[in-house]
Amino acid sequence: MRQIYADNSATTKLSPVVLEKMMPYLTEVYGNPSSLYRIGGRAKEAVEAARENIARNLGAKRPSEIYFTSGGSESDNWALKGAAHALRSKGKNHIITSKFEHHAILHTCEALEKEGFEVTYLDVYENGIVHPEDVESAIKDTTAIVSIMYANNEIGTIQPIPEIGEICRRHKVLFHTDAVQAAGYVKINVEEQNIDLLSMTAHKIHGPKGCGLLYVRQGVKLENLIEGGAQERGRRAGTENVAGIVGLDAALQLAVDTMDERCAKLSVLRDRLIDELLKIERSRINGDRVKRLPNNVNMCFEGIEGESLLLKLDLNGVSASSGSACTSGSLDPSHVLLSIGLPHEIAHGSTRMTFSEDTTEEDIDYIAKIVPEIVSYLRGMSPLWEKIKLEERLGK
């Protein structure tokens, strides 16, 4: 049976090119970067070379603005808590974010609310995009930080980050963006786009798991994350994940080098699949069709439940993700789909497929062939579908 990995927004396959760059640091160059002898020095050089190259690829002015972390969630937590705590003494106790951020942001906001911070959750409207003017009108004297994701992890919608950055700069408010999904698919330039803090991770772009970064513009006050050493300028102590850092750099470099061609190819595949699946009656694409990541397809099929679709896809060799939260231990449907206004019963029937450079036209054709079959099979045994059809006949 054909095996198709269609869950690249969950994680990606490590690129052989990246692995090759990492290998020396998993084997012979095992020294601690803080040590003075040669293999320590060589590890240190690798970390600093990666920092410099990553800074260049993100459009940062200085390598010292790049802080290595364990990944996106850590970076998001640090950015929000670190900035909020550092600014509290100045009377800044207000945070602006959106309703459909990753839980690394939303749950951190909830934790900060318990500490007494006030949080404004902006609407993302039907197409899943934050309106910059809403950011501007939410800003007040007490606003410490605005955090809006660069691209949504479920529906792939790309946010107007440069516009929001410009507004925040004008109002002298810190601006953080979670670019975990956008990095490697969208041109990021922290200087031009007025970004003060940016989170990203390696494993979404064919790098290793367990390594990410937080870009912190020079001059931004941030509470230290981990005490205990001089690593990361004393703000995030702990012996560096040298191979991971080298892998993060190599993965970002590869993504930047291949971005134009890869995204063009992926957009064609994405659009083809969306067009095919929209032929299924009572189906819908979630999120803006144009302003979305080139590898993201997120659809709802009325009358069926997302997890059974996902399990059926798996039985047919396709690894996808269900937008319904059934798989994550909660029975509520996805907060992202609810945020774009879908009713519960429709939000339950969602599926997300996210592709990579390895995805072929044949893969897309295969998915376009089996999804309608599965949907029709599941609808055949669904009392909800029966009701929908009955209502249709009655002209409701």
Add this chain to the structure above:
Amino acid sequence: MVYSEKVMDHFANPRNVGEIENADGIGEVGNSKCGDIMKMYIKVDDDTISDVKFKTFGCGAAIATSSMATELIKGKKIDDALKLTNKAVMEALDGLPPVKVHCSVLAEQAIKAAVSDYYQKKGIDPEPIVGIIPECEEGHCHI
């Protein structure tokens, strides 16, 4: 979260899917907002469930528990079918992840709802025999 092989078997090859024309009893439980609806059809001869079919909108566990529940009551006396607990359905499936336990509760309720409907059609008050079937399991739904 991982399903047992038995759950996956009943999900991939569900038994007794469909409807029964002129069924003697039809029960429907759950709601679309929660993401699970089970509809059960029974045919009754001499107080025995001679045939049973189901239709389910829901996750893998909802489909598997419906399928298993129909297998467990097919050919049984109504009294015995009413004794089927959600625990027995779960055990027959080699367990369910904690978050999916409510699916087995729905399966138990679907049977009771179908039997209630059977008695009602015969003009017998089902409540003393079947009991009250709650609209939605408390704590599992957020309506």
